[in-house]
Amino acid sequence: MRTHTGRGRGAVGTVLAKPGRVNANTLVVGGTGLIGREVVASLYARGVVPRVLTRNPGRAARLLPGAWLIQGDLRARSSIRAALEGVRDVLLALPRGFEETRAAAWLVDACEAAGVRRLVLISSVRPDRGDSRLRQALRGVLGRRAAGRRLEARARQSGIETVILRPANLYQRDELHRVELVEGRYPQPLGARGVNRVDARDVGLAGARALLGDLAPGVYPIVGPQAWTGAECAALWSAALGRRVRYVGDNIETWARRVTARLPDTSVEALRDHYRELQRGGGRVDAEDLRRCAEALGRAPIPYARYVASAAGRWLSRPTPYLASDSSGAWR
Numbered sequence: 267m268r269t270h271t272g273r274g275r276g277a278v279g280t281v282l283a284k285p286g287r288v289n290a291n292t293l294v295v296g297g298t299g300l301i302g303r304e305v306v307a308s309l310y311a312r313g314v315v316p317r318v319l320t321r322n323p324g325r326a327a328r329l330l331p332g333a334w335l336i337q338g339d340l341r342a343r344s345s346i347r348a349a350l351e352g353v354r355d356v357l358l359a360l361p362r363g364f365e366e367t368r369a370a371a372w373l374v375d376a377c378e379a380a381g382v383r384r385l386v387l388i389s390s391v392r393p394d395r396g397d398s399r400l401r402q403a404l405r406g407v408l409g410r411r412a413a414g415r416r417l418e419a420r421a422r423q424s425g426i427e428t429v430i431l432r433p434a435n436l437y438q439r440d441e442l443h444r445v446e447l448v449e450g451r452y453p454q455p456l457g458a459r460g461v462n463r464v465d466a467r468d469v470g471l472a473g474a475r476a477l478l479g480d481l482a483p484g485v486y487p488i489v490g491p492q493a494w495t496g497a498e499c500a501a502l503w504s505a506a507l508g509r510r511v512r513y514v515g516d517n518i519e520t521w522a523r524r525v526t527a528r529l530p531d532t533s534v535e536a537l538r539d540h541y542r543e544l545q546r547g548g549g550r551v552d553a554e555d556l557r558r559c560a561e562a563l564g565r566a567p568i569p570y571a572r573y574v575a576s577a578a579g580r581w582l583s584r585p586t587p588y589l590a591s592d593s594s595g596a597w598r
Contacts, residue, residue, distance in 0.1 A: 290352055292316040292477055295340060295373065296359035298329050300438055301388055304470025305357060305477075306330050312474060319349045340369045343376065350380040357477050359388040367413040374420050384427045386476040388469065390414035392540075393432050393462065393487035393551050418485075429476040431562065433469045433488045434462040434549065435540075437573040440499070442528060447511060448581060452500035453524065455515035455541045459548030460493035464559075465568040472562040486562040487555040491569050493548070502571060506578035518542060 292309070296302040297318035309316050310332065318333040319340065320326035326335050338345030340360075350356070356377055360370055367390070377385055391414040421428045439454060446453050469488050475481055494502075500513040515521060518541050522534050529537075560566055 289314045289316055290334070291354040293319060293336075293349060293353045293356045294333075294359070294477075295319045295349075295356065296388070297333065298322075298326050299359055300436065300466050301433065301469050301473070302357075302359040303329060304466045305359060305388075305473035306333055306470075308467075308470045308474035309477070312478065314474075314478070316477075317349070317353070319345070340373060343372055346373055346376040347380070350376055350382065353380065354383040355386070355477050355479075356382050356384070357386040357388070357473055359473065360390075367417050370417055371420055374417070374424050374426075377426055378424045382426055384429070384477070384479070385421055385424070386429045386431065386473055387418065387421050388473060389418055389430050389432045390536075391418060391432055392549060393434055393489050393555050427483050429481050429483055430485045431469065431472050431476065431488050432485065433466075434464040434490060434551070435544070436466045436469070437463055437490075437568075437570055438466045440503075440574075441577065442525060444581060447503055448507065450509055450511050452496060452503055452511050452513045453515045453521055454496065454499070455518045455521045455545065456494065456496040456499065457516060457541075457545035457548070458495050458497065459545070459550075460495055461544050461549040462489050462493045462551045463570055464488055464490040465570075465573050468559075468563055468567050471564075472559075475562065475564065480564070481562055486558050487551060488562060488567075489551045489555050489559045490567050491556070493550045494570060499570075502574050503578065506574045507582065516545070518545070 289309075292314065294302060294305055294309075294316045295318075297306050297316070298320060302318075306316060306318065315332055315334060317336050318326060318330060319336050319338050321337070321339050323335045323337050326333065336349045338349050340346060356373070358370055358373060360367075370387075374385065418430055421430065435456070440447065440452075443451075443453050468490075472481070472486060472488050476486075496515045497513040500511045504511040518538055521541070522538050526534060556567075
């Protein structure tokens with residue numbers, strides 16, 4: 267075990283493993299989230315150990331063995347200033363929500379004041395090139411989507427070299443519903459218009475490449491090879507699990523009640539809005555989005571079928587693929 271002394275207040279600085287060289291100039295904010303963990307994993311694969319700002323070092327140490335943990339809270343400006351001491355490159359990956367977006371704007375201000383060279387923003391604004399300009403404008407007037415647009419604009423206007431990544435709906439959101447899938451139900455309310463989906467590992471790869479300077483400043487949609495309806499996702503899981511899986515997900519409120527115990531209230535509310543938007547307008551992308559995504563990844567994106575086959579194999583290889591107590595409740 268190696269120990270590093272952080273220069274900011276509240277630095278934890280304990281490296282539990284040694285995947286590579288510690289890069290004290292690189293900070294990941296939101297590193298314990300689904301996308302943030304994949305960013306850190308991709309940095310590890312390149313021999314880089316980043317700083318990670320976290321409110322809960324114990325949890326972060328379990329999720330991110332080897333990271334240089336800096337204890338702090340993004341909502342506290344003193345924490346932001348301390349975490350940025352000596353940092354040149356920052357990646358911000360946050361859950362959806364107004365509070366997080368406001369705190370992220372403070373981070374951009376602090377990055378500008380600290381002389382940060384590069385800012386990588388994992389945006390809450392999803393790729394939507396396939397939608398009409400009028401629909402994009404109407405959806406951007408109010409709500410979280412507008413807050414995400416304002417944050418993107420603030421980052422671009424900061425004078426910092428900025429890379430913005432806009433991920434599509436993540437394949438790994440299916441894993442929240444592992445119990446239902448194994449039981450034969452696909453409840454993620456994607457609707458019937460077709461939603462582009464992408465692997466969180468691809469978002470992590472793009473984030474790491476952006477942090478390390480492999481991407482030019484700009485906006486990159488991080489998307490999958492095709493769009494999927496809820497029923498098509500269920501059919502793919504049926505084939506992978508070897509049992510009938512039916513789509514039951516159009517009722518967003520039923521979905522929200524089911525996951526309330528599994529997710530924070532702010533995440534449930536943000537995802538409720540996300541699914542309403544997808545059901546109204548879909549989420550398809552075009553050839554230019556795919557080209558830009560391939561540029562960000564340095565390769566083609568991972569197909570959804572490959573992810574489903576791998577996840578199903580992992581689950582079915584366990585003696586008990588899920589806990590029966592997770593399976594309470596009824597779908598209507």
